[in-house]
Amino acid sequence: MLKQTIFGILVLAIAASCSQPQRENIDFDAWGKYWFQGKAELSSFELTQYRYGEAREGEAVLIFVTEDFSRKNQVKLDNPNEAGRDKLSVIKMNQTRDFVTGIYPYHMMLSAFTPTKEQSNGVKFTSSVQEWCGQSFSQLNLKSGNSYSGKLFSYFEKEGDQSFSVSGLAEDDIWNLIRINPNQVPTGSVQMLPSLFYQRFTHKALESQEAFVRVQSISENRSQVEVTYSTGSRVLKIDYENEFPHQIMGWEETDTRSDGTQEVTKATRKGLKVVDYWTKNKVEDEFLRRELNLKY
Template structure:
């Protein structure tokens, strides 16, 4: 097993060096690869306080980070990466889930972000889905230029219906992966950014980029905080993460100020973390791992 992981790391390193695209700099990818190319995912569970319909709801969030071989053309996970040639690109994938209840009915939400690891590129693809008793919706954005995206929104609401999306700018949902790749990759200062796909689903506003300001500051001896503030003042995102590699995410907070001046704050605090190949842990006897992650039934 150890030999196969070494071979996997060497293949990834070679593919990085052969790429002609602009590369991320000042990152120790040997250290990086020992953690992220071990054939496992990092899973973190969080206590969630999600604001919805003017009230705070108790819930649970999960962050799953894992590396994948991705298709440049199709922007999907490759079935046979060894046969893909130059079409293969290594990405860091984040899956974020949120589960909470509003009154009698539950919300199930999932967001995915796919960001090139070595190549200095914006996220290649972002998707989000929301399921609740009223219906469901799905959004997908694909990078089709240096900083331009095209996509689709499918919603059960008549006003939204099925629509095409086209926009330019940085994606808020990319920031989570940039923290994990290297905090040095976070764009500091003034940027043109469009908000999270989750926020778009909650607000039902047209997805568009606006001026925003990003800063990263120390909040303790061992933690930093990314703070993203939109110029409209309607949204502020704060993500707390560890200073030292692998820069684990410990908490986050989202503040939304509505048109009537009401402020709603969503918070998440980490409960547990494990690194494992969860896709092979699908037997009944593996359910004890949920207890170790402090996941609710």
């Protein structure tokens, strides 16, 4: 009996030493009633996307959903009940953008995976861009702290296929941090990795930059996260509701070119549904797209 007690204490001690710090000042009971109900939150947006020096009208969609993730492989678990300590709860954002440049269309998608309860940076970010010239794909995987290993696959000769390492807070993580709780968004001076979408638009090497982050009230019911890069070339503003679940209402990206010209991309919400969309894949379910005011 004594041996069993000692063994149990050792197991608990080892488990405690291996446990990760938890996010603080969040009511996860209330949080879970919304996010662990087995459904996703879908929101559609009217999009004005700048590309090739002109504003393009288009559409964006944000899909937020929680998943069981593999710590080791950083992919969604097929059998989470059998994964043990490899199981990590994450909130996933999929962001899509669709717009047309002249005769040909752009289809873009970005995914961000952020631990829900564990105090950790986002564990994985991916982006893909498809247009008639070709396609590209980039991915960041968290290795430790705020250090990532990255890969880029591109049809451009100068970019080619490459591997790299970067460190910093990912701009694409901010969306999920707002949804977990806005108090999770770090403020002040931050070493930040610009969005993977921004990297694709500019074709610049992905590297951390100094940025200033602030959260400000913009109305009685809404607040805004503002990210301003010290280079003066990029400002991101994300508007969200103050009340839980802190839904995203829109965003604005201002990119300043070398000649001082400002290109402003804007998105304004037009529809919202909470639904298990992965079960709604029949022709008869297409009415749900109309309810979200989706055109593409």
